[in-house]
Amino acid sequence: MIPAEQILPIDVQHIRSAFPILGRQVKGKPLVYLDNAATTQKPQAVIDALTNYYSGYNANIHRGIHTLAEEATAAYEATRDAVKDFINAPSREEIIFTRGTTESINLVAYTWGRANVQQGDEIIISAMEHHSNIVPWQILCEEKGAVLKVIPVNELGELEMDVYLSLLSEKTKLVSIVHVSNALGTINPVRQIIDAAHKTGAVVLVDGAQSTVHLHIDVQEMDCDFFACSAHKLYGPTGVGILYGKKDILESMPVFLGGGEMIKEVSFDKTTYNELPYKYEAGTPNIADVIAFKYALDFINATGKAAIAQYEHQLLEYGTGQLANIPGLHIIGRARHKASVISFVLDKVHPQDIGILLDNQGIAVRTGHHCAQPLMDCYKIPGTIRASFAMYNTFHEIDALVAGLNKAIKMLS
Amino acid sequence: MTDNSTIAGTEQEIVDEFSLFDSWDDKYEYIIDLGKRLPELAAEHKTDENRVRGCQSTVWLIANDREGKIFYEADSDSTIVKGLISMLIRVLSGHTADEIIEAKLDFIDRIGMRAHLAQTRSNGLVAMVKQMKNYALAYKLKNEVNDGYRSTETKSN
Numbered sequence: 139m140i141p142a143e144q145i146l147p148i149d150v151q152h153i154r155s156a157f158p159i160l161g162r163q164v165k166g167k168p169l170v171y172l173d174n175a176a177t178t179q180k181p182q183a184v185i186d187a188l189t190n191y192y193s194g195y196n197a198n199i200h201r202g203i204h205t206l207a208e209e210a211t212a213a214y215e216a217t218r219d220a221v222k223d224f225i226n227a228p229s230r231e232e233i234i235f236t237r238g239t240t241e242s243i244n245l246v247a248y249t250w251g252r253a254n255v256q257q258g259d260e261i262i263i264s265a266m267e268h269h270s271n272i273v274p275w276q277i278l279c280e281e282k283g284a285v286l287k288v289i290p291v292n293e294l295g296e297l298e299m300d301v302y303l304s305l306l307s308e309k310t311k312l313v314s315i316v317h318v319s320n321a322l323g324t325i326n327p328v329r330q331i332i333d334a335a336h337k338t339g340a341v342v343l344v345d346g347a348q349s350t351v352h353l354h355i356d357v358q359e360m361d362c363d364f365f366a367c368s369a370h371k372l373y374g375p376t377g378v379g380i381l382y383g384k385k386d387i388l389e390s391m392p393v394f395l396g397g398g399e400m401i402k403e404v405s406f407d408k409t410t411y412n413e414l415p416y417k418y419e420a421g422t423p424n425i426a427d428v429i430a431f432k433y434a435l436d437f438i439n440a441t442g443k444a445a446i447a448q449y450e451h452q453l454l455e456y457g458t459g460q461l462a463n464i465p466g467l468h469i470i471g472r473a474r475h476k477a478s479v480i481s482f483v484l485d486k487v488h489p490q491d492i493g494i495l496l497d498n499q500g501i502a503v504r505t506g507h508h509c510a511q512p513l514m515d516c517y518k519i520p521g522t523i524r525a526s527f528a529m530y531n532t533f534h535e536i537d538a539l540v541a542g543l544n545k546a547i548k549m550l551s
Numbered sequence: 552m553t554d555n556s557t558i559a560g561t562e563q564e565i566v567d568e569f570s571l572f573d574s575w576d577d578k579y580e581y582i583i584d585l586g587k588r589l590p591e592l593a594a595e596h597k598t599d600e601n602r603v604r605g606c607q608s609t610v611w612l613i614a615n616d617r618e619g620k621i622f623y624e625a626d627s628d629s630t631i632v633k634g635l636i637s638m639l640i641r642v643l644s645g646h647t648a649d650e651i652i653e654a655k656l657d658f659i660d661r662i663g664m665r666a667h668l669a670q671t672r673s674n675g676l677v678a679m680v681k682q683m684k685n686y687a688l689a690y691k692l693k694n695e696v697n698d699g700y701r702s703t704e705t706k707s708n
């Protein structure tokens with residue numbers, strides 16, 4: 139990591155000018171977009187890349203020998219290289235394109251899971267998982283007669299690490315853990331979690347849906363066996379996800395979807411499968427969005443991930459301080475290490491009412507259970523209001539949120 | 552003067568009231584006020600059975616019939632939703648099953664509420680309306696069955 143004093147501050151106004159949507163109005167007010175944990179907005183370069191592909195070199199990839207097919211294939215594969223560099227994977231064969239984090243996790247559950255999890259085995263997840271990292275494992279456990287174990291979360295919204303260590307045993311086949319919680323913002327100590335799991339011989343999947351945009355990701359240093367994330371939370375298009383897996387594991391896994399592209403030779407007697415990564419990319423993929431995703435990664439790299447992280451941390455600190463001044467407001471998730479996500483509840487006021495009244499002022503936040511119902515049950519709340527910040531948000535927008543909240547509270551009381 | 556003895560008349564009355572507001576802030580203040588004034592539902596009625604599905608907030612709805620007319624009571628943990636329910640009750644309560652089943656309820660569109668609420672929240676509203684109509688339908692079916700019994704009894708006598 140670069141020491142903080144060497145990181146140049148980012149130019150927020152310059153960044154904002156690259157995102158056309160930020161200029162729009164909502165309900166007659168300038169848009170204040172604070173729902174970045176759900177999805178981020180897209181810079182012009184990403185939008186242009188989509189149009190350029192469709193108007194300039196739309197073709198199916200890997201198959202044609204004509205110029206368009208070659209250009210499209212080169213651009214598609216260039217994104218794979220960019221992703222490899224972005225998460226520091228050892229090789230491009232270990233980067234598989236999916237539809238999103240959800241599909242990446244399901245891919246592992248249906249292939250690695252089915253081949254390696256047996257009756258009586260255990261899978262460990264945590265109480266702060268997104269439904270995408272709960273349900274695939276429940277399905278697998280039900281099918282195999284395996285057992286799902288859950289690491290509890292403490293008052294601050296941190297994992298109870300001692301309980302985790304006590305859950306690990308030779309029965310543990312897999313630990314699947316969220317890197318950054320979408321509902322609380324907690325940054326989990328994945329390195330420690332992975333080391334402990336490896337000691338007992340378990341494999342670890344890291345759900346990086348929220349972390350990849352905020353933190354420096356190095357899958358080799360982390361030593362995770364699988365890493366999943368979504369392009370749309372990284373300023374890229376929807377419908378593109380990444381699954382990184384260690385090569386020896388990916389090679390030994392059974393195939394997932396069968397069809398074109400994933401085969402080497404097909405006959406009615408026997409079909410042989412293609413090499414990595416194509417083995418897991420059956421059918422015509424989402425070519426345009428994969429190509430455009432590279433422009434999002436380029437944008438992040440050009441801005442500088444360390445500079446973005448530093449700025450987002452300032453937004454988090456400022457936002458936390460300002461919100462804490464509002465009487466009756468309680469922040470849910472006060473972990474010592476947090477990404478720029480602030481979840482909160484208000485005394486005697488339903489989150490939905492706040493969401494509606496903020497929307498009426500052009501402010502977009504998320505209200506509800508954030509696809510983490512079991513976590514909400516832990517805190518005995520139906521849901522929270524969540525503001526999540528990206529590199530284009532400003533201190534002024536946080537002031538607008540605070541003013542909007544004060545106004546909404548006044549209207550409701 | 553509008554005629555509030557019919558469903559359409561009450562709908563028109565609400566549309567006229569809303570036309571007096573020139574901002575959504577004012578509309579919301581009004582809805583919130585309605586929500587606060589709607590009497591709380593007794594705790595014994597806040598059961599799973601009486602919950603309306605499809606809402607981000609929790610809504611409970613019960614219906615009673617008196618002299619061939621249906622009366623609703625409802626509650627929610629969201630004040631705005633309570634305000635919306637209050638309007639639906641004002642429009643539908645005290646009418647016959649047939650009138651309720653046939654009600655157009657286009658006042659929700661006409662006051663701009665459906666367009667204003669995000670789709671997910673609007674779905675909650677739709678779920679509420681559906682539940683109110685379902686009560687009316689159930690009441691009607693029950694009575695038809697009862698009537699049917701009575702008529703067979705008469706015949707057999």
Ligand SMILES: Cc1ncc(COP(=O)(O)O)c(C=O)c1O
Pocket residue numbers: 175176237238239240241268270271316318319320345347348368509
């Ligand atoms: C922590 C976490 N995991 C998984 C997902 C699922 O991602 P996607 O919907 O892009 O598949 C999300 C999205 O909200 C998330 O926040």
